[in-house]
Amino acid sequence: MDHLDEIEAAWRRERPDVDVAPLVLVGRLLRASVLADAELTRGLAGFDLQPGWFDLLAALRRAGEPYELHPTELMSATMLSSGGMTKRLDRLVEAGLVARRPDPADRRATLVRLTARGRKTIDKALPVHVANEDRLLATLNAKEREALDALLRKLFAALNA
DSSP states (O other): OOOOHHHHHHHHOTTTTOOOOHHHHHHHHHHHHHHHHHHHHHGGGGOOOTTTTTHHHHHHHHHTTTEEEOHHHHHHHHTTTTHHHHHHHHHHHHHHHHHEEETTTTEEEEEEEEHHHHHHHHHHHHHHHHHHHHHHHTTHHHHHHHHHHHHHHHHHHHHHO
C-alpha cells in the first residue's frame, strides 16, 4: 500500500457513500508529476539551469535558426503567465543564455534569441535530460509506455477542450 491507498481506505471508512477512486487516481498523477519534475531538475543541476529554464531554452532551440521567438510564443510553448515569462527572461538574460532585441518587423514587439552560450547549454543538456526521462520510465515496457501515452493524450485533449 502506498500513501494514496491509505487515504482511499480512510475515506472509504469515513465516507463509504463517496467513491474516491478519482481522487486517488488524480492524486497519483499529480504526485508522479511532482516527483518526476524534481528528479529531472536534479538531473540538470550540472548545467546551472534553474527550474523551468530548460523548457524555455528548448523552445527557442526547437524554433530553428535564428533560434528566436516572441515572448508570447514562448508563453504558449512553456505555459507561463506574462509576469512569469518576464521574470524568467530577465534571469536568463542575466545568465547570458538569451538576449532580447526589438522586432524589426514590429517596433512595439520584442524577440528573444538564444545566445551562443544558451545554444551550447541546451545542446549539451538535451541528451542528458532525455536520458533522465527514459530512466524515469524504465519501469514501463514499450507497450505500457504506448498505453500510458495514449491515455494521457486523451486526458490532455479533454482537459484542453
